[in-house]
Every structure is written in structure tokens, then in C-alpha cells.
Amino acid sequence: xxxxxxxxxxxxxxxxxxxxxxxxxxxxxxxxxxxxxxxxxxxxxxxxxxxxxxxxxxxxxxxxxxxxxxxxxxxxxxxxxxxxxxxxxxxxxxxxxxxxxxxxx
Amino acid sequence: xxxxxxxxxxxxxxxxxxxxxxxxxxxxxxxxxxxxxxxxxxxxxxxxxxxxxxxxxxxxxxxxxxxxxxxxxxxxxxxxxxxxxxxxxxxxxxxxxxxxxxxxxxxxxxxxxxxxxxxxxxxxxxxxxxxxxxxxxxxxxxxxxxxxxxxx
Numbered sequence: 001x002x003x004x005x006x007x008x009x010x011x012x013x014x015x016x017x018x019x020x021x022x023x024x025x026x027x028x029x030x031x032x033x034x035x036x037x038x039x040x041x042x043x044x045x046x047x048x049x050x051x052x053x054x055x056x057x058x059x060x061x062x063x064x065x066x067x068x069x070x071x072x073x074x075x076x077x078x079x080x081x082x083x084x085x086x087x088x089x090x091x092x093x094x095x096x097x098x099x100x101x102x103x104x105x
Numbered sequence: 106x107x108x109x110x111x112x113x114x115x116x117x118x119x120x121x122x123x124x125x126x127x128x129x130x131x132x133x134x135x136x137x138x139x140x141x142x143x144x145x146x147x148x149x150x151x152x153x154x155x156x157x158x159x160x161x162x163x164x165x166x167x168x169x170x171x172x173x174x175x176x177x178x179x180x181x182x183x184x185x186x187x188x189x190x191x192x193x194x195x196x197x198x199x200x201x202x203x204x205x206x207x208x209x210x211x212x213x214x215x216x217x218x219x220x221x222x223x224x225x226x227x228x229x230x231x232x233x234x235x236x237x238x239x240x241x242x243x244x245x246x247x248x249x250x251x252x253x254x255x256x257x
Contacts, residue, residue: 002202010116016123064234073169076172
């Protein structure tokens, strides 16, 4: 089994979700999949760099991934509280109508 | 053989996480993806990575389940036919990873232990990552606090 191909497939699924899904929660799930695909590559480093160094890289990647998840979730909660929706299309429409009303005023 | 089965499950659950309409089911599928990834690490002779993946996944998913319940709007049901189609797509997508090979794995360069690697080779990274995580946690707390103050 090839980890590089597996990670490329996961990356493709994540990018597809990121580009096509309009719900912010789905976008977050897509970002998680992309991060998982990236960290999966470090398993390849385990036999190459030695078990210790490969796993050390992997764990550093995990911590970055956790930071990204935290920031995205905080933004998601704020956007949902402010606008009452997590749909990207609705958010864009709201912003456009807000800008139009400001121009008219 | 076990790695192949895990990789098929991983791709199927990733497909389900993206294509299922209900937010909670989608998050449950993501839980499956992360759990299978940690099993994959465990069977690939990377036990520390497996434990970290499991811990990080459990934390992320606990929050995601809460926010999924809180933020999800009117749920739409995924039909049985679509579910089968997504599963079949997942199986088809996982086939190249099982049957093709594009990378050559060279022999291990050294037998450094995990603790040695983390503290002797990547010590600066580890300390800096600690700072970054602390700053991010503080930043999130401040943003949420400001937001709550603005609401009052």
C-alpha cells in the first residue's frame, strides 16, 4: 500500500469539499481532511528518517493542525452568532445587501 | 492486508464526511476518518503518532459535535441510494492507493528514539510550537471575550 497515493486521494476529497460545499461546518471538515492528508505523509518519513524523527515531525504537524482547527471553530461560532447562518451564499448576499443599503444612504 | 482494509475505510469515511447532508452525521464520519487514521499509524509502527492523533481527534470531535448540534440548520436526509453511491465512490477511490506504488521507501538512516528526536533535533520547534499554541489559545479567548462584551 502506498501512503503517498492515499494522502493524495484524501487531499483531493478535501479540496473538492472546500471548493464545492457552502456550509461553513463542511468547509471545516474539508480543512480537517486536508490536514490529515498532509500529516499522513509524515508516516512515510518514519522508515526514511528513523522512527523517532518521523514521529517528532508528525506531532509538530498535529499541533499546527489543532491551532488551525481552534481558530476556524472560533470564527465559525462568531459568524453564526452575528449573522444567524453558516451558509456562505447567504453570508455573501447579506454583505452585498448591507453594502447596497450603505451606498443608498 | 489490515492496512489495505483500513485505507478503504479511511477513504469511505472521508467521502461520507464530505457528502452527507446532515452536519452531525458528517462529523460522525469525520470521527471515523480520524479513528481509522490513528489505527493506520498504530499498525505502521508509529505508536506515539497514533496516540496523539487519537487524543487530538477526540478533542476536536467533542467540540465539533457541540458546534454541529448548535449551528446545523434544518436537516435534509441523505437517501439510501446516495449513501450506497458515496460508499462505492469511496471504495473506487481507495483502489489506486492499494494497487499502485509511486514511492520507494529507503532503508532507515538511523535508529533515533522518539524522545531524542523531539528534544535533541527539534527542541526549538517544540518550544516555538508551544508559544504559538499559547498565543492562539489566548487570541481565541480574547476574540470570544470581545464578542461577548460587544453583545452586552
